[in-house]
Amino acid sequence: MSLVATTEGARRWVRFTPAERMARFAVYLAGVAAIVWSARTIEIIPEFLLDAPEQVADMGSRMWPIDWRHFWPEVWPALIETPHIAAMATLLGLAMGIPIGFLAARNATPVPWLNHLARFILVATRSIPTLIWALFFVAMFGPGPLAGALAIAFHSVGFIGKMFSEGVEEAARGPIEALTATGATPMQKIVMGYWPMALPTFWSVALFRWDINVRESAVLGLVGAGGIGVALNSAIDLIQWDRVALILLTIFVVVVVIEWLVTRIRERVI
Amino acid sequence: MSALSIRGLAKEYVRGKPVLRDVSLDVAAAGITAIIGPSGTGKSTLIRCINRLIDPTAGEILFEDQDLARLSGRALRLARRRIGMVFQEYNLVERLTVMENVLSGRLGYVSAWTAWRRTFPEADVARAFHLLERVGLADFARRRADELSGGQRQRVGIARALMQAPGLLLADEPTSSLDPKTSVEIMELMRDLAAESGVPVIVNIHQVDLARRFAGRMVGMSGGRIVYDGAPEGLGNAELKAIYGGESWLSP
Structure with missing residues (x-):
């Protein structure tokens, strides 16, 4: 009996309960899903994205010299x-x-x-x-x-x-x-x-x-x-x-x- | 003739869990009545029921020909003007000056517009200066309340309460946040000023010795009931044991 008591006496502690771990995983999953979903909805066109530095440089040259x-x-x-x-x-x-x-x-x-x-x-x-x-x-x-x-x-x-x-x-x-x-x-x-x-x-x-x-x-x-x-x-x-x-x-x-x-x-x- | 007469007062914050049970108390027109008892026994609730900062569940509170327990709205405000109150944490408006805090004792008698412009009647201002002199803070009128020490703040609290020219002064543990020397000074001040203006005082207090020294009458509460009511001399170890329970804390 006393042996059993000692093994039980070595108490384990973890930060989250299993239910909390599941909940946290669900929140992460929802976050990733939201990013993917919104990226699709705003229809990013890769050509425009690649073109951007050129456009910025062009605008910059038109802005200079300041009037x-x-x-x-x-x-x-x-x-x-x-x-x-x-x-x-x-x-x-x-x-x-x-x-x-x-x-x-x-x-x-x-x-x-x-x-x-x-x-x-x-x-x-x-x-x-x-x-x-x-x-x-x-x-x-x-x-x-x-x-x-x-x-x-x-x-x-x-x-x-x-x-x-x-x-x-x-x-x-x-x-x-x-x-x-x-x-x-x-x-x-x-x-x-x-x-x-x-x-x-x-x-x-x-x-x-x-x-x-x-x-x-x-x-x-x-x-x-x-x-x-x-x-x-x-x-x-x-x-x-x-x-x-x-x-x-x-x-x-x-x-x-x-x-x-x-x-x-x-x-x-x- | 008693100034205040409480009959069968009861208060339940939660249904079925009374904090005050059938409390009856008559307070004479002069002198200090001290209420002692352990924390959580309803002392504060009792004193706050009198000026209706807390609404009692049942009972009567007779003061100046009115049952305070039944009043509401304007009638209640008018009745409150006649009852001054001193608090444990002083409860001054810290960002206002000492003078403004004392004058706020007259709020029941002036309009909000007057208070906003601070155009209190000259008689009120003169009385405020007089009271500040009496509590030893004449030079502090223009100082902000948060610059004052605890003892000084409580003096302002007393001046504010007496500014109302009350027919009854309530004090809810006025010395619990103060050191022993200041506590005695505050109690002396309350006793002297109340006697001067002929106002009876009801004071909740934790320090039994202080209560004995200043009160003409001691009321001991336990479990929401009055278990002792009489002269300070009659309060021995047996009575204190009945009020607070246990005995290891009592001096032999």
């Missing part, structure tokens, strides 16, 4: 328009997104149907891409920066509202309990509790979204909604690759500068 003279007076005004569109869109997005974010947060708004409604609005605005919003607003207000700003603002609402509501839901319960105990109304709890506690999230979301919106507004010109994208679009249409190169370089510089700026501000504020 610097085009910068003034064509590119500069469009360039200035871009961060302005972004700033306007971010402010509008915050004005709409923060109240909806409070409504979506289950602790600040303990009313389930309001949470669901707010979440629906957030998902809906976010799931429509900026370009689609832009087409919509260009049709409504005509081409120009206003349509661009509105498009980015409406697409931003979902992002801002969702991130902010998560910040609000992370607020400590204790201080809110203390405010409840003083007889505070739900609105007062937001004013004196949730809002100050979610303020770091607010700044972080606002800066991050401004950063994203600068990049978004660079693209919007493709549908005529103002900004540097308009210049880019017309240069491509006119096959002026030396000007395209200039505009791409400008966009790159602007994005890097804005990102640097945002990082600096974020360090200061948070």
